[in-house]
Amino acid sequence: MRSSIATYRESLSRIANEVLDTADELEAPRSRLSEGESPASARRLPRRLSRISPPTGSPTANGVDSGPQDEIAKYKADILKLQASEAEIRALSVNYAAILTEKEEQLSKLREENGSLRKSLEASALHPSRDESHKTLTNNSNALKGNSEHSPGRRQRHFSQENSHSTGNHTPKSNVPRQDGLSNGAMQKHANSHGNGKEGPGLLHENKSVAASKSSFEADIERLRAQLDKECQNAGTLKQKLQEERQLNESYLSNINDLKMDKERSSIELKELRKELNEKISELGQLDAELKKRVMEQESNISLENAKNMIVTLEKENAKLKIEKDELEQNLKLHVQSTSEKAVDTTEDVEKMTLSIKRLEEELMDTRKGRDKALHELARLKQHLLEKELEDSDKMDEDTKMIEDLRANCEQQRAHVMQLEKALRQEIAKKDELKKLKSDELRNSNETISDLKQKLANCMSIVNSKNVELLNLQTALGQYYAESEAKERLGRDLSRAREEAAKLSESLKVANQELVIAKREKEEIASKLAQTERMLSEGKNFIQKLEEDNTKLRHALEQSVTTLNRMSLDSDNHVDRRIVIKLLVTYFQRNHSKEVLDLMVSMLGFTEEDKQSIGFAQHAAGKGVVRGVLGLPGRLVGGILGGSSPETSSRVASDNQSFADLWVDFLLKETEEREKRESSEASSRRSTNSPLEHGSKLQTSSVSSSPTGQTISTTPPPRRYHQILDHADGEFATVPLTSSASTHPAQSSRSRPPTGYY
Numbered sequence: 001m002r003s004s005i006a007t008y009r010e011s012l013s014r015i016a017n018e019v020l021d022t023a024d025e026l027e028a029p030r031s032r033l034s035e036g037e038s039p040a041s042a043r044r045l046p047r048r049l050s051r052i053s054p055p056t057g058s059p060t061a062n063g064v065d066s067g068p069q070d071e072i073a074k075y076k077a078d079i080l081k082l083q084a085s086e087a088e089i090r091a092l093s094v095n096y097a098a099i100l101t102e103k104e105e106q107l108s109k110l111r112e113e114n115g116s117l118r119k120s121l122e123a124s125a126l127h128p129s130r131d132e133s134h135k136t137l138t139n140n141s142n143a144l145k146g147n148s149e150h151s152p153g154r155r156q157r158h159f160s161q162e163n164s165h166s167t168g169n170h171t172p173k174s175n176v177p178r179q180d181g182l183s184n185g186a187m188q189k190h191a192n193s194h195g196n197g198k199e200g201p202g203l204l205h206e207n208k209s210v211a212a213s214k215s216s217f218e219a220d221i222e223r224l225r226a227q228l229d230k231e232c233q234n235a236g237t238l239k240q241k242l243q244e245e246r247q248l249n250e251s252y253l254s255n256i257n258d259l260k261m262d263k264e265r266s267s268i269e270l271k272e273l274r275k276e277l278n279e280k281i282s283e284l285g286q287l288d289a290e291l292k293k294r295v296m297e298q299e300s301n302i303s304l305e306n307a308k309n310m311i312v313t314l315e316k317e318n319a320k321l322k323i324e325k326d327e328l329e330q331n332l333k334l335h336v337q338s339t340s341e342k343a344v345d346t347t348e349d350v351e352k353m354t355l356s357i358k359r360l361e362e363e364l365m366d367t368r369k370g371r372d373k374a375l376h377e378l379a380r381l382k383q384h385l386l387e388k389e390l391e392d393s394d395k396m397d398e399d400t401k402m403i404e405d406l407r408a409n410c411e412q413q414r415a416h417v418m419q420l421e422k423a424l425r426q427e428i429a430k431k432d433e434l435k436k437l438k439s440d441e442l443r444n445s446n447e448t449i450s451d452l453k454q455k456l457a458n459c460m461s462i463v464n465s466k467n468v469e470l471l472n473l474q475t476a477l478g479q480y481y482a483e484s485e486a487k488e489r490l491g492r493d494l495s496r497a498r499e500e501a502a503k504l505s506e507s508l509k510v511a512n513q514e515l516v517i518a519k520r521e522k523e524e525i526a527s528k529l530a531q532t533e534r535m536l537s538e539g540k541n542f543i544q545k546l547e548e549d550n551t552k553l554r555h556a557l558e559q560s561v562t563t564l565n566r567m568s569l570d571s572d573n574h575v576d577r578r579i580v581i582k583l584l585v586t587y588f589q590r591n592h593s594k595e596v597l598d599l600m601v602s603m604l605g606f607t608e609e610d611k612q613s614i615g616f617a618q619h620a621a622g623k624g625v626v627r628g629v630l631g632l633p634g635r636l637v638g639g640i641l642g643g644s645s646p647e648t649s650s651r652v653a654s655d656n657q658s659f660a661d662l663w664v665d666f667l668l669k670e671t672e673e674r675e676k677r678e679s680s681e682a683s684s685r686r687s688t689n690s691p692l693e694h695g696s697k698l699q700t701s702s703v704s705s706s707p708t709g710q711t712i713s714t715t716p717p718p719r720r721y722h723q724i725l726d727h728a729d730g731e732f733a734t735v736p737l738t739s740s741a742s743t744h745p746a747q748s749s750r751s752r753p754p755t756g757y758y
Contacts, residue, residue: 071504075497082490089213096220124444214487221480224473231466238459245452252445259438266431273424280417287406294399297392308385311378318371325364332357579603 583603587596601611 086210086213089217210487214484217480217484221477224477228470228473231470235463235466238463242456242459245456249449249452252449256442256445259441263435263438266427266434270424270427270431273420277417277420280413283413284410287410290406294403297395308381311374311381314374314378318374321367328360 583596583600587593587600590596597614600606606614
């Protein structure tokens, strides 16, 4: 018996955890109470609620369900999210307007720079090619100016990226599901009803502002689309101008190559002219050599004249020598005469004189020989000179002719050289001028090329930035379209939510009224709780006494069980006709239920022939069938009725019946009697109180009736026990069981459960 009590206690603890998941079962009885059910169902409801009563701090114990409050909190959160998204959209519009003003300032600055560049280019224009390059530069600057005028801003890329990041961060906020939109409207209406209608105009103003912002955003989108089209057109024009500039650069490069070829040709012509000059100089050198030869020949002619002069001088000396010889001969004659006169004086002087005369004669002979040689040479030289003079005269004539010819040629060559030098100087001057012009043009073309390259790089960067801006704008437009669609969907959801919020506001008004009633009931329950606490203290003392009486009760119960078994054995051949009538009625009410037939067979003790005659298959009858019919255990019913056969009593006794089942059935009987008394008391109060007050009073009466009922209400009952009560209330609530009360007079006086169950 103790093991059965322990198993029953474990089943109670297990089922208590399962009962916590049955919150949906509480709403059906409340709706039935609000619609006004029968008194029997109203009588059964407080018992169920008392056995599955939540703590006093929960919303259901206070009379208000937590579902609407959670929905209201969700609606508030959704409203806050929408307000935050609207504030962010407004901030983005303000930032966009500020960026537009900045872009307009940048456009004005670019216009001023373009004007200054145009003036500088017009001042620096010196050559037609430079004029053409200047025109291209001005066209490019005008194109850049037009691009800068059409584009609202180049630095919008960063802003568009920030917008894309911000919209990417806020799109989940805007993409609220439909339930959130409904909850938003419901929450807004609940807030309006709770705030006594103070937030209604604010909500209308917010809706108007949302509509105005939506229209402004649509206008901005159209304007941005127009700007995007203009940007695309400007990008096309920029590409065309870039192609034209590339063609101009190619033409400039071809012109530079042509100038280089002309320069090479002029250098080749200069080399040829220098070669001709060198040839002319070599010819002049040859002429100079010939002139030198002629001068040498003339000098040789001068040496002949000198020889002639020497001959003349020699002749003059010869004449002088002859004169001296004559003088010497005269002197000799004079000396001979003198010597002859003085011969006598000195012979030695004569010998000396003779020797000197001989010597002088020898010298004279030598001089004569020399004179003859000189004359012979002179004749030969004269002949040679005559020949030379003839030859020289002929050569001189030829040379004079050649010299005259050479002089004429030299004069012609000099004139031609002078002309060539003049032409060369002119060509050199022209080449220098061309070099200067080409260098200037090259420098200008290099400058223009560098400027064009810079502008091309700037244009490419602008095009890239524009492409990035276009992509960012497209993404921003897509996100904005998504947000606008989400806003439209939210607007539809908001209209639906408003309708539901109106319904919820009405339900909230009803709930507020119920809250007032529940507060009053709460005060009454608080007073009754104080009483129940006092009763609990008394019950605890009484439980201690019951624990002392437990052993006595066990012995008494065992004796009563033995007496019941004896009585059931004695009364096997007797059956209460009311039970038979009830079995037959339930058999026909349940459309010939097999379980009822099985119960009748087991209780009345049909034989096998009787079973075959009524078409019954042999099945073992369980205690659940007996409880389904009467709401009592089969063994107790058998003992009460006393009409079962020995086979039936033995089968019922062997069906695992325990003392716990008997005790639970006894408690059920006692609660039925107590509910009858409470229903009689509640029927008198139903005319003045509402259905909720009636249920709460029944609940408090079921709580405060006795310590035993109090322990039952605080502990959740098992599911099987709950089914038994439902079944008994549904079918046999009005059947009095007087026989069971008469069989146990000793136990009815002590209607207290043992503490071992709890």
